[in-house]
Amino acid sequence: MPIVHVNVWEGFGKEKTKTVIQDITKVFVDLGIPDQAVEVIVHKIPKTHWGIGGEPASEKFKVISWKDSCELIDLKGRNILWTGKKLKIK
Numbered sequence: 001m002p003i004v005h006v007n008v009w010e011g012f013g014k015e016k017t018k019t020v021i022q023d024i025t026k027v028f029v030d031l032g033i034p035d036q037a038v039e040v041i042v043h044k045i046p047k048t049h050w051g052i053g054g055e056p057a058s059e060k061f062k063v064i065s066w067k068d069s070c071e072l073i074d075l076k077g078r079n080i081l082w083t084g085k086k087l088k089i090k
Contacts, residue, residue: 001037002028009057010044017042 004024008017021040028038047058 003039
């Protein structure tokens, strides 16, 4: 059974988390895996605990709006781009 871990910053929101869970599950369902076999775990991490380029994200990105952002998720070596509406596999 696939288990997918997704790391996002705190403040991502319940609706977006729900969308990520549904859309990632759909990727596996489209590959022929039953939805009951797919587990998606969303980890909400404070920006102070997320380092980018040697500095905390809280300092590097002082203002960010989730509604305008895209997140890159690595799924077993495949890059998944989530635009807030749908997933795109690269």
